[in-house]
Amino acid sequence: MGQSKSPGAGVVGYHAAWKLKKQSETGTHGLLTAALGRLLQDKLALLGLGIILVVVTVAVFAPYFAPNDPFKVDLMQRLVPPQAQYPLGTDHLGRCLLSRLFYGSRSSLTAAALALAAIMLISIPFGTLAGYCGERVDNILMRIVDVLLAFPGLVLALVIAGMLGPGLLNVMLAVAAVRWVGYARVIRGTVLSVKEKEFVLAARACGTSGLGIIIRHILPNVLSPVIILATLDMGRLIIAISALSFLGLGAQPPVPEWGAMLNDGRSYMQVAPQLMIYPGLAIMTVVLAFNLLGDGLRDALDPRGTVRL
Amino acid sequence: MSFVPVLKVHNLSTHFQTRHGVIKAVDGVHFMVAAGKTLGLVGESGCGKSVTALSILRLIEPPGKICSGEVWLNGYDLLRLPAKQMRQVRGREIALVFQELMTSLNPVLTIGTQLTETIFSHEEVSQAEARRRAAELLAMVGLSDPEGQMRRYPFQLSGGMRQRVMIAMALSLRPKVLIADEPTTALDVTVQAQILVELKRLQEELGMAIILITHDLGVVAAMADEVAVMYAGTIVEFGPVAEVFDCPAHPYTRSLLRSVPRLSREELVPIEGQPPALLNLPAHCAFLPRCPQAGAECRGDKPGWREIGPGHAAACYRAFQSLPEEARCG
Numbered sequence: 098m099g100q101s102k103s104p105g106a107g108v109v110g111y112h113a114a115w116k117l118k119k120q121s122e123t124g125t126h127g128l129l130t131a132a133l134g135r136l137l138q139d140k141l142a143l144l145g146l147g148i149i150l151v152v153v154t155v156a157v158f159a160p161y162f163a164p165n166d167p168f169k170v171d172l173m174q175r176l177v178p179p180q181a182q183y184p185l186g187t188d189h190l191g192r193c194l195l196s197r198l199f200y201g202s203r204s205s206l207t208a209a210a211l212a213l214a215a216i217m218l219i220s221i222p223f224g225t226l227a228g229y230c231g232e233r234v235d236n237i238l239m240r241i242v243d244v245l246l247a248f249p250g251l252v253l254a255l256v257i258a259g260m261l262g263p264g265l266l267n268v269m270l271a272v273a274a275v276r277w278v279g280y281a282r283v284i285r286g287t288v289l290s291v292k293e294k295e296f297v298l299a300a301r302a303c304g305t306s307g308l309g310i311i312i313r314h315i316l317p318n319v320l321s322p323v324i325i326l327a328t329l330d331m332g333r334l335i336i337a338i339s340a341l342s343f344l345g346l347g348a349q350p351p352v353p354e355w356g357a358m359l360n361d362g363r364s365y366m367q368v369a370p371q372l373m374i375y376p377g378l379a380i381m382t383v384v385l386a387f388n389l390l391g392d393g394l395r396d397a398l399d400p401r402g403t404v405r406l
Numbered sequence: 407m408s409f410v411p412v413l414k415v416h417n418l419s420t421h422f423q424t425r426h427g428v429i430k431a432v433d434g435v436h437f438m439v440a441a442g443k444t445l446g447l448v449g450e451s452g453c454g455k456s457v458t459a460l461s462i463l464r465l466i467e468p469p470g471k472i473c474s475g476e477v478w479l480n481g482y483d484l485l486r487l488p489a490k491q492m493r494q495v496r497g498r499e500i501a502l503v504f505q506e507l508m509t510s511l512n513p514v515l516t517i518g519t520q521l522t523e524t525i526f527s528h529e530e531v532s533q534a535e536a537r538r539r540a541a542e543l544l545a546m547v548g549l550s551d552p553e554g555q556m557r558r559y560p561f562q563l564s565g566g567m568r569q570r571v572m573i574a575m576a577l578s579l580r581p582k583v584l585i586a587d588e589p590t591t592a593l594d595v596t597v598q599a600q601i602l603v604e605l606k607r608l609q610e611e612l613g614m615a616i617i618l619i620t621h622d623l624g625v626v627a628a629m630a631d632e633v634a635v636m637y638a639g640t641i642v643e644f645g646p647v648a649e650v651f652d653c654p655a656h657p658y659t660r661s662l663l664r665s666v667p668r669l670s671r672e673e674l675v676p677i678e679g680q681p682p683a684l685l686n687l688p689a690h691c692a693f694l695p696r697c698p699q700a701g702a703e704c705r706g707d708k709p710g711w712r713e714i715g716p717g718h719a720a721a722c723y724r725a726f727q728s729l730p731e732e733a734r735c736g
Contacts, residue, residue, distance in 0.1 A: 232468070294509045294512075295509040295510040296509060296511055296520075298504070299504055299511075299575070300512075300523070301465055301496065302465060302497065303497035303501070303523075303524040303527065303575065303576075303578075304493045304496035304498060304524075305524070306527070309523075309527060313515070313519075314512050317514040317515065318512070318514055320514075
């Protein structure tokens with residue numbers, strides 16, 4: 098789209114067209130395939146993707162990777178520095194720090210992923226409805242969004258989590274309840290612009306129903322901005338959940354969670370700095386990885402990217 | 407020549423409510439089309455051609471509103487049909503082809519998906535059957551390798567190919583009436599000719615009526631049986647194509663014909679002035695400020711229809727007087 102119209106597209110456009118022809122001849126055409134191809138050429142995004150894959154693998158197979166039982170308290174071995182049996186040392190209760198980090202990745206990633214799922218579940222219908230119905234419905238729904246946006250996110254999440262009581266599930270809900278508004282806005286905006294496209298009118302002229310148009314024509318076009326936003330936001334979700342856990346609202350002992358581990362290590366910062374350094378590093382690395390992947394995806398899924406294949 | 411109208415549009419008015427007042431985009435339009443015939447709807451940009459097309463299908467969005475009129479098809483007035491039945495009419499009875507080639511196809515769906523969707527939305531058929539029919543349609547509109555095209559995305563097709571796909575989509579349910587809104591405006595002339603020939607052939611094959619909306623008088627001359635000239639939301643002249651082109655009766659039609667470049671003529675004569683703003687139109691003839699033949703009677707009420715020849719009429723007080731002697735053939 099647009100490659101023949103953009104100014105100065107001449108040579109590039111021809112080249113792209115030739116490449117496309119090659120692609121379609123080999124039968125590997127398709128928008129997602131093309132986007133994936135572009136993503137694979139982005140080294141930083143690949144790095145991000147690699148880190149995420151490693152962390153996910155560790156989370157899934159934590160029992161196999163963990164050198165020790167993460168829950169086993171051994172008061173004789175408190176705050177042990179790194180050594181053969183405890184590669185990163187032990188915490189204030191003598192539990193293996195590395196094992197707890199491995200198991201902690203499970204809570205942190207699942208919580209963020211589930212929060213994201215909850216966000217999608219609320220924001221996609223909400224944003225689509227607001228964008229598609231327009232006028233009054235749009236006004237009412239968007240004012241709700243405005244009100245929620247007026248609160249500082251973390252404070253509101255803190256209030257909700259405080260009301261629901263501590264626990265990882267409640268923290269997820271609290272974060273989702275605060276974060277969905279941004280998605281709803283982006284989705285509404287995209288729906289608004291897609292709705293004005295001729296193909297929507299063409300579909301209506303062919304007798305397609307309103308629901309059919311939303312499902313077949315509008316949602317697929319909304320997908321790519323949502324994927325980008327979600328990937329970029331995964332990092333922020335992990336931080337938000339860790340932050341609430343750090344404040345004692347999230348994962349409850351003895352469940353290991355990175356934010357909670359940071360909090361546990363706080364009192365022993367001078368004696369055993371590794372108790373804060375490693376969970377902190379873990380959070381930072383994962384957040385960075387998601388941001389790198391998100392940036393790469395944004396470039397890859399940008400339709401204007403078709404020109405510079 | 408028997409004239410059996412399939413679609414009758416009677417006194418159709420579509421107005422847009424804006425902050426500054428009412429815009430009468432379409433104001434009392436009448437016409438009819440017969441099966442197997444083509445009606446050319448011509449006029450300058452913004453004279454209400456496309457709004458007329460959208461009004462027939464009831465696809466006008468707020469702030470636009472169809473204020474009055476009747477659109478008769480199969481003995482039903484489309485403007486009074488329940489929404490659900492109206493959806494059945496769209497695509498099955500009346501189909502629409504757009505001019506916007508870049509955005510009329512959904513960029514994220516394959517051609518095949520978009521074609522079969524139209525079939526699915528009206529008929530209960532299997533996936534395989536729908537795909538077989540879609541391939542048939544693509545072959546019918548003259549695309550080679552229909553199976554392969556169905557797997558492509560719109561951005562992988564050229565403008566002409568996209569327009570053929572659009573036509574295939576419009577024809578997928580064998581509609582009785584095809585409204586083609588500037589179907590060839592965005593194409594270069596050779597492709598334009600191909601598409602027009604194809605449309606003509608398909609019309610003969612399927613016996614459908616075509617309403618061809620265009621500002622290209624050459625296209626109308628080649629394609630249409632009858633022509634309706636629109637100006638500022640109303641039809642000002644109507645008649646068989648040869649009649650209207652040979653002895654145009656309305657001063658606007660005449661000016662329009664003079665502003666078409668021809669090899670045999672040295673000078674192009676543009677129409678002086680601008681088309682009127684459709685906001686707060688005056689009570690008198692809308693063409694008056696630009697009319698070279700205007701007289702005192704033109705400042706009164708809007709002129710009614712005057713018959714010029716068989717089936718040929720113009721809405722102008724001076725339709726007769728102003729005709730040059732040698733051009734008077736009615």
